[in-house]
Amino acid sequence: MKFQEELKDSIRKALPDLDVVLGWCGSFDPLHATPHFIRREEDIDKLEISPLSVHNLATYLPGLRGKKVGIVVKGCDSRSVVELLQENLINREDITIFGFPCTGVVDQAKIKKALGHAGNVRTCDISDSAIVIQTEDKAHSLTLTQMLADKCRTCRYPDAIISDYFVGDKIGEPAPLETDYAALEAFESLSVPERFGYWLKELDRCIRCYACRSACPLCVCRDHCAAESRDPHWLSQENNVRDKVMFQVIHAYHMAGRCTECGECQRACPVDIPVLMLKQKMNREIRDIFQYEAGVDPEATPPLLSFNMEEENITEKEW
Amino acid sequence: MPVLKGKELRIVGFLCNWCSYGGADTAGVGRFNQPTDLRIIRVPCSGRIDPLFVVKALMNGADGVLVSGCHPRDCHYAEGNFYARRRLEIMQRFLPVLGYEAERFEYTWVSASEGQRWQQVVASFTDQIHKLGPAPKIIGPQAADTLNQMAAAL
Amino acid sequence: MELVKYLKSADLKSWLQELARENRVFAPRNEGDSVIFAPFDPEQEIAIVHPATLPPKKTVFPQSEKLVDFTYSKDPENLSRIMIDGKEVLPEGTAVVFGGRPCDVRGFTMFDRVYLAEKSTDIYYQARRENTTFITLACEKPETTCFCHWVDSGPTDATGSDVLATVVDGGYVLEALSDKGSKLLTSTLLENGESRKDEARKAHEKAAELLQDAPDLSGAPKKVLQVFDTMEFWEEAAAKCLSCGACAYLCPSCYCFNITDETIGMKGTRIRSWDNCMSAQFTMEASGHNPRPTKAHRLRNRVGHKFSYYPDIHDGVISCCGCGRCIKSCPVGTDIREIVLQAIEYEPAVGEEQADEQ
Numbered sequence: 001m002k003f004q005e006e007l008k009d010s011i012r013k014a015l016p017d018l019d020v021v022l023g024w025c026g027s028f029d030p031l032h033a034t035p036h037f038i039r040r041e042e043d044i045d046k047l048e049i050s051p052l053s054v055h056n057l058a059t060y061l062p063g064l065r066g067k068k069v070g071i072v073v074k075g076c077d078s079r080s081v082v083e084l085l086q087e088n089l090i091n092r093e094d095i096t097i098f099g100f101p102c103t104g105v106v107d108q109a110k111i112k113k114a115l116g117h118a119g120n121v122r123t124c125d126i127s128d129s130a131i132v133i134q135t136e137d138k139a140h141s142l143t144l145t146q147m148l149a150d151k152c153r154t155c156r157y158p159d160a161i162i163s164d165y166f167v168g169d170k171i172g173e174p175a176p177l178e179t180d181y182a183a184l185e186a187f188e189s190l191s192v193p194e195r196f197g198y199w200l201k202e203l204d205r206c207i208r209c210y211a212c213r214s215a216c217p218l219c220v221c222r223d224h225c226a227a228e229s230r231d232p233h234w235l236s237q238e239n240n241v242r243d244k245v246m247f248q249v250i251h252a253y254h255m256a257g258r259c260t261e262c263g264e265c266q267r268a269c270p271v272d273i274p275v276l277m278l279k280q281k282m283n284r285e286i287r288d289i290f291q292y293e294a295g296v297d298p299e300a301t302p303p304l305l306s307f308n309m310e311e312e313n314i315t316e317k318e319w
Numbered sequence: 320m321p322v323l324k325g326k327e328l329r330i331v332g333f334l335c336n337w338c339s340y341g342g343a344d345t346a347g348v349g350r351f352n353q354p355t356d357l358r359i360i361r362v363p364c365s366g367r368i369d370p371l372f373v374v375k376a377l378m379n380g381a382d383g384v385l386v387s388g389c390h391p392r393d394c395h396y397a398e399g400n401f402y403a404r405r406r407l408e409i410m411q412r413f414l415p416v417l418g419y420e421a422e423r424f425e426y427t428w429v430s431a432s433e434g435q436r437w438q439q440v441v442a443s444f445t446d447q448i449h450k451l452g453p454a455p456k457i458i459g460p461q462a463a464d465t466l467n468q469m470a471a472a473l
Numbered sequence: 474m475e476l477v478k479y480l481k482s483a484d485l486k487s488w489l490q491e492l493a494r495e496n497r498v499f500a501p502r503n504e505g506d507s508v509i510f511a512p513f514d515p516e517q518e519i520a521i522v523h524p525a526t527l528p529p530k531k532t533v534f535p536q537s538e539k540l541v542d543f544t545y546s547k548d549p550e551n552l553s554r555i556m557i558d559g560k561e562v563l564p565e566g567t568a569v570v571f572g573g574r575p576c577d578v579r580g581f582t583m584f585d586r587v588y589l590a591e592k593s594t595d596i597y598y599q600a601r602r603e604n605t606t607f608i609t610l611a612c613e614k615p616e617t618t619c620f621c622h623w624v625d626s627g628p629t630d631a632t633g634s635d636v637l638a639t640v641v642d643g644g645y646v647l648e649a650l651s652d653k654g655s656k657l658l659t660s661t662l663l664e665n666g667e668s669r670k671d672e673a674r675k676a677h678e679k680a681a682e683l684l685q686d687a688p689d690l691s692g693a694p695k696k697v698l699q700v701f702d703t704m705e706f707w708e709e710a711a712a713k714c715l716s717c718g719a720c721a722y723l724c725p726s727c728y729c730f731n732i733t734d735e736t737i738g739m740k741g742t743r744i745r746s747w748d749n750c751m752s753a754q755f756t757m758e759a760s761g762h763n764p765r766p767t768k769a770h771r772l773r774n775r776v777g778h779k780f781s782y783y784p785d786i787h788d789g790v791i792s793c794c795g796c797g798r799c800i801k802s803c804p805v806g807t808d809i810r811e812i813v814l815q816a817i818e819y820e821p822a823v824g825e826e827q828a829d830e831q
Contacts, residue, residue: 020712027806029617034806035713055805059715109506117523119616119801136614188415193473196418196455197466204462205504207527207536207722208747214717215804222716223753223763234375236735237746239536240460242378249374249417256409268804270719271526272506281416285409304409307401309392314408317425319440 003100003168007072008044010165014070014096015041021070021098022060024053030124031111031133035060038070047072051126051144054105056080056262058217061090068094074102076151078160079260079295080217085162086298087258089220099160101171104144104152106131109272114142145177151263153177161296184280203244205271212275213251215268218258226250252278257286257302260295289313328382328448330357333372335365337395339387341431351438354445357385364388365426366399370410373424374417378457383448386426387440393430400428420451476649478658479666480638485645488662489513489571496606497568499532501525510570521572521610528577528725528796529570533601534584537746538564540597540732545739559743564597567604569657575630576621576796578607580725582633583783583792587728597745606653609634613676614683618797620810623687626794628680639673646673688814690780690791696817697781704769706819710812711772713805714751720799720807721749721775726792729755750774776812 011021015038025036025046033052038044049072057071058080073081081097084090112118115135123134131142145153158171187195210227213219226234227247234250235243251265259279266276286292290303290313334340340361346353362368365388373384386407394400407426414421425444429437458465480488490513492498498513500521507526513519539562548554570578581602588595589602612619612628621627631637635654638645646669649655666673700706721727731748734741748755751772756765765771783792793809800808 028800028808032806034808037709037712039709060713113506119523119618120614121617184416192415192418192420193455193469194418195416197469199417200457200462200465202505205507205509205527207719209718209722209749211715211717211719211804214715228752228754230733234371236744237537237731237733238460238735238744239746241462241465242457242460245417245457246375246378250371252413253371253374253410256406264804268715268717268719270507270723270802270804271504271509274505278416282409282413285412289405289408289412304402304405307398307405309401311404311408314404316404317427319427319436319443 004047004049006167007049007098007100007165008047010098010167011038011044011047011070011072012041014098014165015044017068018070018096019067020064021072021096022057023047023072023098024049024055024057029121031118031121032108049100051104051106051131051148052124054108054149054267056215056217056264058084058262059215059264061095061217062220063222065090065094068096070096070098072098072100073160073163074100074105075155075157075159075161076102076260076262077217078162079157080262081295082161082298083218083258083260083295084220086295086300086302087220092298097160097163097165099163099166101168102155102158103128103171104148104155104158106144106147107149108267110147110149111142114147115140148177149263149267150178150183151261154180157296162298181280181284184277184284187277188281199245199248200241202273203248204241206244206273207271208239208244208247209270211268211270212248212265212273215264216251216255217262217264218255218260219251226254248275248278251275252282255279256282257290257292257304258294259283327356328445328453329380330383330385330445330448331376331381332357332359332385332387333362333365333368334359334386335367335388335395335400336361336363338389338393338431339365339429339437342387342429342433342437345432345434346437346441347434349434351434353438353441356383356445356448357441364394364396364399365403365407366394366396368403368407370406373407373410374414377414377419377423377454380456382423382451382454383444384424385440385444386424387429387437388426390428390430393428418455422447422451423454476655476658477666477670478647478649478663479641479644479669480647480663481644483644484662485519486515488660489519489569490515491660491662492569492571492657495567497566498571499529499568500571501529510573513571519572524574524577524612524616524796525572526798526802527723528580528798529573530577530580530725532568532570533581533605534598534728534730534747537744538597539742540745541743543734543741543743545741562742564600564604567606568601569606569608571608573607573609573634574612574796575609575628575632575634576619576626576794577725578609578633579621579626579630579794580633580796581607583726583790583794584728585633586787586790606636606657607634608636608638608647608654608657611637611639611673611677611680613640613680615680615685616797616801618801619795620687620797621795622684623690623810624791624793624795628684629677639676641669641672641676646670648673688817690813690817691789692817693791693813694781694784694789696819697777697813698785700816700819701773701777703819703821706816707769707773708767710776710815711767711769711807714768714772714807715805716751716753716768716771717804718747718749718751719802719804720809721751722747723798723802724793725796725798726779726794750778772807772812776809776816779809780813780816
């Protein structure tokens with residue numbers, strides 16, 4: 001990325017006053033990046049910003065409370081930071097935000113599908129329009145826009161919403177590649193039994209590792225999650241599809257009015273369960289009723305923490 | 320009103336202690352005839368109701384869920400039902416994505432003196448649930464247990 | 474007695490169908506974008522070209538299993554007296570698992586040392602383990618996350634398996650490795666495989682050639698233990714860890730569990746379900762005290778157990794089979810290989826060593 005050196009310079013300047021700066025670096029194969037914790041000057045050189053920088057690093061912020069933390073954010077990640085600030089879960093003065101103009105990150109599941117198998121990647125070169133991946137027996141050339149995560153294809157916030165340092169030129173409001181919630185609307189047009197059966201089928205393979213929860217930047221209960229609580233006993237420990245669905249409903253509802261649709265829940269799932277759709281449904285309803293979008297205004301009050309005596313968009317049932 | 324014919328369905332009602340539970344009581348004292356599908360759970364306030372109760376009830380075998388609290392501006396705790404209204408409204412709109420009709424769940428307001436209204440709410444909600452029929456049920460621990468049964472029913 | 478058979482690829486499903494008459498047969502299949510082991514269904518494709526997303530761990534060690542069914546009853550003479558009637562539920566029937574990889578199946582040998590120990594045998598595990606036969610598929614080539622050869626294994630290591638299947642031209646060479654395995658190879662669909670043995674051996678050699686050099690981990694048990702008290706080391710290693718349980722639940726050799734009573738009304742079941750040391754609840758004590766309060770403590774346990782504490786009491790065997798799932802499926806790419814190597818290379822800062830000795 002063009003601005004990467006500029007970003008490194010900004011981090012170099014800020015690092016003496018910070019305990020750690022969160023960024024990304026290379027991982028176990030050329031197709032993956034991994035969160036990178038920059039503590040020392042020499043760590044800065046390993047920093048790499050690319051369409052592989054998929055992780056939402058805001059997830060680490062509440063756990064680093066009390067430390068001086070720098071964080072490199074994509075536009076979507078900055079919304080999680082805003083939401084955390086809004087909920088007083090982090091202190092603004094402890095956080096130094098490094099923004100850059102994000103042109104989208106990949107969806108590893110899409111790449112895996114396009115390659116057939118992603119276990120033997122030798123090299124991966126990403127240009128503005130293409131990803132060229134060399135596996136042991138073949139070179140694959142993939143169109144970048146097709147490999148982008150769905151959230152990037154509908155992105156309206158490519159530049160960090162808040163930042164202390166911003167490198168590169170801001171993109172402004174891009175033309176989305178897709179309309180919001182198209183997949184959700186297609187799903188909603190299915191019949192009742194189809195929708196009911198879909199979640200049973202998809203969640204049957206859930207192993208209850210709770211990576212969806214742990215990767216979520218706004219799942220801030222951490223070690224005190226309802227999923228494992230015995231009292232109240234929301235869920236049994238059985239390998240039961242009912243409990244698996246129920247947990248996803250709990251997650252979606254606890255995110256109502258807070259979720260920024262960063263998609264970490266779905267990305268983290270080791271068995272590729274499409275759990276983001278439940279949160280999207282919640283968000284779309286909240287947008288329709290309250291004209292509210294989470295994580296764009298640090299001063300805003302989330303809709304479920306306030307009320308109006310007369311609700312404009314709620315029509316109650318007449319009996 | 321005629322007693323509903325056919326098999327009773329399971330409807331769970333969450334009623335606030337101060338208004339709706341009293342309203343149901345008033346209906347009882349007044350000997351207003353009501354369908355008997357509803358099972359009432361008394362809670363301190365509609366604001367106490369976690370909307371997840373609704374889903375939990377449906378997933379564990381309820382065919383319908385009714386929440387009733389004090390009328391807006393009339394909450395015993397001043398604003399519990401205002402918060403409840405927002406929460407319950409989004410849950411009602413959320414239900415269809417899970418494969419439950421939104422009409423399986425309603426929330427409303429009944430005061431302690433409104434025995435007549437309570438009767439009307441119960442009757443029409445019960446009727447509404449009977450029109451929808453039994454809710455989809457999860458049978459057994461594996462998805463296949465339910466999915467095979469659903470396929471066989473078609 | 475060595476029994477070698479040959480099965481044509483086209484006959485694979487028919488053979489599994491035959492086996493399914495008397496056994497529950499598990500085979501890998503596609504579910505969404507993942508490959509998981511599921512009861513064999515002739516209508517569905519068997520997905521064995523690449524290692525499965527989840528190992529077949531659940532076939533012997535289910536995600537949750539009933540241990541006891543119980544009922545409470547009240548004494549009609551004295552209602553405050555509650556009696557409990559419990560009934561043990563032991564697993565029944567035999568199972569065949571087709572298409573696990575050598576690492577997947579070798580994982581059960583890590584279980585065996587713990588659950589089939591002489592002093593205390595886990596009867597639930599034992600019942601399933603003894604009644605399950607593994608037809609393991611030899612690997613042809615390693616993935617970027619594979620490291621079975623680091624931990625004294627390899628792509629064709631059949632430890633723990635009953636039949637080793639090797640892909641050859643047009644089908645599979647099946648070698649029986651145990652009596653249980655021999656008993657499976659009686660179908661008329663199977664041809665004598667003696668003439669194909671060389672082909673299989675060549676495939677094994679080819680797979681071995683593709684491996685890159687492995688570092689020496691013989692010092693790992695001692696080295697990992699040496700950094701036990703160096704919290705700084707573990708804090709850095711665990712910095713990006715999310716403390717979810719994906720690594721443990723995808724691990725063929727992670728065997729920890731939780732026991733809970735799930736009761737409805739007067740009836741209930743005591744169940745055993747998977748648990749993992751990355752969960753905060755894992756070591757939570759009734760008092761509220763948690764001896765592993767942070768993810769650094771938890772990751773230290775996971776790495777330490779596999780590479781130090783387990784080998785320490787089980788003849789130096791590392792309790793990791795190198796399948797690499799914890800790396801590949803980790804949401805943040807935590808690499809256990811990296812952590813172990815760092816521990817081996819770790820040099821305490823000057824002065825730290827002396828402080829330790831005091």
